[in-house]
Amino acid sequence: MTTEREELAALREERDQLRTALASRVVLEQAKGVLAERHNLTMADAFVVLRAAARNTRTKLGGVAADVVGSAATPPYLEHELRHMRREERDG
Numbered sequence: 001m002t003t004e005r006e007e008l009a010a011l012r013e014e015r016d017q018l019r020t021a022l023a024s025r026v027v028l029e030q031a032k033g034v035l036a037e038r039h040n041l042t043m044a045d046a047f048v049v050l051r052a053a054a055r056n057t058r059t060k061l062g063g064v065a066a067d068v069v070g071s072a073a074t075p076p077y078l079e080h081e082l083r084h085m086r087r088e089e090r091d092g
Contacts, residue, residue, distance in 0.1 A: 024062040031065035038074055039082055053081045 002010075028050070035046035050068070054061040057077055067075045074082070 024065075027062060027069055028065045031068040034068050035074070035078070045085065049078060049081045049085060052084070053078050056081070 032043050032046040054064045
């Protein structure tokens, strides 16, 4: 049987996790918008680029998104993913 103190601690932990998830989601959406604007991409294509960059650099998606939002220019490792995506589109 859980005590009120344990239940309160669990609820606070869940609240903190939800806050973190929401903040990460906001940054991800901002990064998608930045990439879409800078490189004339759809939001879906911007997400594909972010996801590929995260996977290929073994970085969390939120970290890649923060790099995009926090810089005036697109990070070089994302430029690589953009070139790769455009090459695939061109070659079919």
